[in-house]
Amino acid sequence: MPNYDAHVLSGIVSYPLAVFLAFALRDHLGVPFVLSTTAMLVGYALYVLGADLPDMDHPNALIHRGTKPIVAVATGSAVFVRALGSVNLGSESLNVTAAWGMAVLAAVIAWYGFTAIMPKHRGIVHSLLFAAMYGVLSYALVKYGLGMATGGALFVGFAAFCGYTLHLILDGAVSLV
Template sequence: MAEFKTHLTVSSLCSSAAATFLLAACLATPDEVLLFFVMGVVGGLLPDIDSDSSLPVRLLFTFIATVISFLIMFNQGADNSAAELFLIWLGSFFVVKFLFFSMFTRITVHRGIIHSVPASFFFWFLTTLILYHFFSFSKHTVWMAGFFVFAGFIIHLLLDELVSLDLFGNGPKRSSGTAFKFANAKDLKSTLAVYGLAALLFVATPDYTPFVRTYFSADSFASLKVFPDGGWFTHLYRTYLSRWQTKPTGPLSQIDS
């Protein structure tokens, strides 16, 4: 299995590259690029959420508990005092961080059904629903954000599978075949549960038509330039040169400097 640093690095690089392509193709705003990047990194770490004692899992649950607590607090009435809002946030945080985490670690097994392809669809649809109903993003944005979670999740599974093959070592390890899987033969109940939950979440998700039309139409990437037509970074050079030439040179600029 790949290390946490490896998963973090690979998911960050892949998410950065994919989000940058969307920005260059005018298919995402800078705010959406940041959202997609974060979702891709989170997706790249999610498969190991069923590891009971690892530091990354504890950090991930702390992050999730913090976000959920803020969402609960934001849904409270404006007539609450600051102390009441803080207590609501604190109570929600402890419930998610400790009670839910304890229950989750008891019912899951490391490298079980959470570490599988159907789980990636479950988290894709769950992310889409949360962002749509709690943050009011557009339909195509929430679907793409969920897709970044899905893609990061799949990259994690593939990376673990490649490491288990040990191509430059002594051949496949015992863990080979346990990372990128579609079912857990030893736990059919959990397998059916994840498939069923993913199906229910998909039914509850908003219309995916805007997502498909925005990102998968024939003209979606028509304006994308992968490589520059002329010299590299000429636009960047001209931008800074024009700013330097138009910089004020009067007494006020001398005082500021």
């Protein structure tokens, strides 16, 4: 089975094929992709990330170790933002400190929870269902989070899906679920 370097380098070098396929789908089947420079650059990043992302279900994988702190910090930050307006201990310093205390607790729970909820390696995370979920989430991120136009966001979602699917093909383990 390919390792981290093989997955990521495969994503780096095969991206032009995904771009060519997107042009073909647009030009011959009318798929409304917009391949702007920005969409292709963001698509490249999410394609290459997707080329290793299925291994997030392996606790020793670099992608798992890199994703876990991002999930923990994002969770803690969200709790901090929510808690900051609802804590009233009398002074600003106590309110902010208490909100950060709740944020840290949530981050630690997310840290351990991330590994605990991951299914076995090469389970459901190594599936076309998760590839599609990654594509849809990537689309939503750039469409609603970054305000990218629909056609560009569609291309980004397609690129993310293709990168994730590349990993499955390299592993020789393409399954629907």
